[in-house]
Amino acid sequence: MTPKLEEARALLARPSRVAVFSGAGLSAESGISTFRDTETDAYWQRFNPMELATPEGFAANPERVIDWYNWRRRTLATARPNPAHVSLAAQHGLVQITQNVDDLLERAGVPYEQVYHLHGTLSEDRCHAGCGYRETIELAEPPALRACVQCGAPMRPAVVWFGEALPGDVWQKAETLCRNIDCLLVVGTSATVYPAAGLIGIAHQQGTKVIVINPNASDASALADVELIGESGTVLPVLLEGLSLASV
């Protein structure tokens, strides 16, 4: 075990409240693309986020947006949780704040109510006009563009697009948690998209210890008390082995 891993384990092992803040890197080893890696086939290297992940892009070409999300859904349907998800799920009391819209933490066994999806979920559609109507989606067979049965507006994935607000209740819970923990485990995020990435700074300002896991330096590096350079599927199982962590 490296000195950095030992240092991180020492931070986690003392009686403390811990939470996880994750991004696309957590699911990379499950075969789900990240958004910004330069050396990989990351989504925003291949696709234009303004066309696919904004209300304006949806208004301009709703079929294109729905088709893209449905392609991602079908990919997710065949993906499996990786050792990073599994080792996090084995920590039964740990709340998972995530920017990810996949359901791999839940499929690894994290209770639904312990996953705070800041950017929404691919597993549901919602009415784009905001009438409140939602539907659970079969990831392997997602529906084509269709109208809301309640108000007739187009249905869309229940994810957050650029220019949209995060779900207020989820953000509130995540922010409150980050103000009341002793250690934040930051996993697989470039930490470039706000307000989500701001949670790391909020925790850091409180004197909360920050452990960052990423194969590369990221915008979270400057706030890290311990930075573990590596893939989360390799690092997390070793880091968490034998520990019993909780968020409350």
Ligand code: OAD
């Ligand atoms: P990014 O794609 O911006 O960052 C992914 C990070 O994961 C990078 O820093 C990689 O180095 C790292 N990474 C890659 N493989 C890894 C592995 N095996 N283990 C650990 N880390 C690994 O993804 P996010 O930070 O999640 O928002 O992006 C934030 C938001 O930007 C997303 O939620 C999405 C996107 O636009 C919306 O769609 C609203």
